Amino acid sequence: MKNILALIEEKQQVYSQLPLFKFMRDQSIPPTKRLAFAPCAASFIMSFADLNKYVLRQEPTNDKIQAILNQHTYEDDFHWQWFLEDMQKLGFNCSLPFNDSLRFLWSEKTKNSRLLTYQLYKDITESEPIEKLVVLEAIEATADVFLSVTKQVTDELQLITNQEYKYFGEHHSDREKDHNAYSDDVNKFIENIYISEKTRQKSVDLIEKVFELFTQWTYELLAYAQSYQVSQALNQQLNREQLIEAV
Numbered sequence: 001m002k003n004i005l006a007l008i009e010e011k012q013q014v015y016s017q018l019p020l021f022k023f024m025r026d027q028s029i030p031p032t033k034r035l036a037f038a039p040c041a042a043s044f045i046m047s048f049a050d051l052n053k054y055v056l057r058q059e060p061t062n063d064k065i066q067a068i069l070n071q072h073t074y075e076d077d078f079h080w081q082w083f084l085e086d087m088q089k090l091g092f093n094c095s096l097p098f099n100d101s102l103r104f105l106w107s108e109k110t111k112n113s114r115l116l117t118y119q120l121y122k123d124i125t126e127s128e129p130i131e132k133l134v135v136l137e138a139i140e141a142t143a144d145v146f147l148s149v150t151k152q153v154t155d156e157l158q159l160i161t162n163q164e165y166k167y168f169g170e171h172h173s174d175r176e177k178d179h180n181a182y183s184d185d186v187n188k189f190i191e192n193i194y195i196s197e198k199t200r201q202k203s204v205d206l207i208e209k210v211f212e213l214f215t216q217w218t219y220e221l222l223a224y225a226q227s228y229q230v231s232q233a234l235n236q237q238l239n240r241e242q243l244i245e246a247v
């Protein structure tokens, strides 16, 4: 398993250099614009709870790897609540008629967010526990990059608005580091899992696929954020808060 984890780390390095993350690190762009992909990401972020609860989780189990997966799903299946809080604080909780919301969520410009869920569903359901664990480790590696960069943006934003952003900020990245799978004993167990040649091949393919899906997703998020105009109202609100800070 050590080689599989090393491959995930290698892919993670490449992933961290994608244009979306460069865009988010660019301090010349207003912080709200750098996070303006959030509505476009909603479909996947909300669906990730379902992937945890109904796809990755298999109970009861006598399988040690499946038990690790199950524990992990309980640690990850409720983070969407923080996302909704951040949507409100970032000014993206605008009022839309229900049908318009549906049109947006099922539109062409948000399709990779949906395809990401569907493809992960397929890969997970067609996998043995060890392969599911590989998929989960790859997902976590992408999340680690994503959240470490969103945290930098919310750190800047927090200085202006004095608000805490639980999903995109420190709260979430700290919880992710606390996964039981990263505790010394579980981590050691995972590293030492024997991988047959057949499983190794399939794992390499799965890792390739997962990173490719998330890569496509980042291009969709970037296009959405770039086309977003920071609203005057929000700017005024931020400016007002900046003024209050300055007084």
Ligand SMILES: [Fe+2]
Pocket (backbone or CB within 6 Å): 076, 079, 172, 176
């Ligand atoms: Fe999470």
Ligand SMILES: [Fe+2]
Pocket (backbone or CB within 6 Å): 075, 076, 140, 143, 176, 179
């Ligand atoms: Fe996680």
